[in-house]
Amino acid sequence: MNNSRRRFLQQLTLSALAVPALNAYPFPLSHQSSGLANDKPILKVALMGLGGYAERVAEAMQSCTRAKITGLISGTPEKLKTWGAKYNVAEGSRYNYENFDQIKDNPEIDAVYIITPNALHHSQTLRVAKAGKHVICEKPMAINAQEGQEMVDACAAAGVQLLVGYRMRFEPNTLKAVEMRETGKLGKIKFFQGQTGFKIGDPNQWRVNKELAGGGSLMDIGIYAINGARYMVGEDPIWVTAQETKTDFETFKEGVDETILFQLGFPSGAVASCLSTYSMNHLDRFYLVGNDDFVEMQPSTGYGPIKGRTKNGPLNQPHTVHQTVQMDEMAQIILEGKKPILPVDGKVGLQDLKIIDAIYRSCDTGQRQELQLG
Numbered sequence: 001m002n003n004s005r006r007r008f009l010q011q012l013t014l015s016a017l018a019v020p021a022l023n024a025y026p027f028p029l030s031h032q033s034s035g036l037a038n039d040k041p042i043l044k045v046a047l048m049g050l051g052g053y054a055e056r057v058a059e060a061m062q063s064c065t066r067a068k069i070t071g072l073i074s075g076t077p078e079k080l081k082t083w084g085a086k087y088n089v090a091e092g093s094r095y096n097y098e099n100f101d102q103i104k105d106n107p108e109i110d111a112v113y114i115i116t117p118n119a120l121h122h123s124q125t126l127r128v129a130k131a132g133k134h135v136i137c138e139k140p141m142a143i144n145a146q147e148g149q150e151m152v153d154a155c156a157a158a159g160v161q162l163l164v165g166y167r168m169r170f171e172p173n174t175l176k177a178v179e180m181r182e183t184g185k186l187g188k189i190k191f192f193q194g195q196t197g198f199k200i201g202d203p204n205q206w207r208v209n210k211e212l213a214g215g216g217s218l219m220d221i222g223i224y225a226i227n228g229a230r231y232m233v234g235e236d237p238i239w240v241t242a243q244e245t246k247t248d249f250e251t252f253k254e255g256v257d258e259t260i261l262f263q264l265g266f267p268s269g270a271v272a273s274c275l276s277t278y279s280m281n282h283l284d285r286f287y288l289v290g291n292d293d294f295v296e297m298q299p300s301t302g303y304g305p306i307k308g309r310t311k312n313g314p315l316n317q318p319h320t321v322h323q324t325v326q327m328d329e330m331a332q333i334i335l336e337g338k339k340p341i342l343p344v345d346g347k348v349g350l351q352d353l354k355i356i357d358a359i360y361r362s363c364d365t366g367q368r369q370e371l372q373l374g
């Protein structure tokens, strides 16, 4: 039995003792009720980049029991004021992009959650690490593997943790599917299909600006199929092939991918076929096939409720607010060294970036790319 499988089964046993009625669901349902756990340490988090996703995170964190918002970083003074009042963040813990290095002297901040456009993650992570604070960084962790490696190294050198906002890695239906694979219920895994995409709106947004996004759909939404292929199949790929198609050259300029098809090969012989796109809706589906059963998840990576089924019927795990669970779990990872069932650390983020680099290389060259994820 490999280490991750042993750890998974151990955690499952512990959680089964704690919440027997919930079968595989390994996290306490206290997330549903708000209120901080007074007897346990609380992770004090500064949010950086007060845009759309940060708003969702901030609302979800109101129900956290182990994490709270204690700092804000934004380039817009008005936002610092309104968010500061709304989330009760002291004026002395509100920063802008010029002065946020001063968080190093603020004991009210343990970690910074970076929720800015992709291309900013690298330099911001380096600055947060230098200030001696833990980093939680949104996906994609950076815009290429070289940057990702520098982030991992900088956090290690500073003695701080680096985690990536892979919220699906805490989602109950997802973990049920992973458990079924780990305990052999699906038989030998043969095939994974990951379809991820949506129609992008405003052609002027940063997501289609190479400078800020680092690419196109693959960086933003295709990464869910990459990351998902790894936790659903339970292996890391050893090769990739990829093909790009483009129909709208106005919106999707040079270096900004509209649609990419990619295939992954795994050491066991399992294969994956994935689609990443910014020009189609109704694409949020995972399909995992083993010799004995399948798991279909649709929706598979949206904000939920996530739905999954096997040949025996629905997975039926509880719906959770992903960001609430993620932040409570990350608090325990950072403060207590808790080992999550599926890792969310910088190494995982870096491995995804190595796959992304290889997918782009394969699109450019038409050649299969061998992968060594490390």
Ligand code: NAD
Residues within 6 Å of the ligand: 049, 050, 051, 052, 053, 054, 075, 115, 116, 117, 118, 120, 138, 139, 140, 165, 166, 167, 206, 212, 220
């Ligand atoms: P957004 O455009 O809504 O917000 C981005 C924020 O960054 C804005 O407040 C903007 O003012 C700020 N910003 C700071 N410097 C900037 C600059 N130089 N240029 C432009 N904006 C700048 O975007 P979002 O949807 O909140 O995405 C932010 C990050 O979160 C991205 O990395 C994205 O991939 C990630 N994200 C993750 C999820 C998830 O489910 N995990 C969902 C959405 C977004």
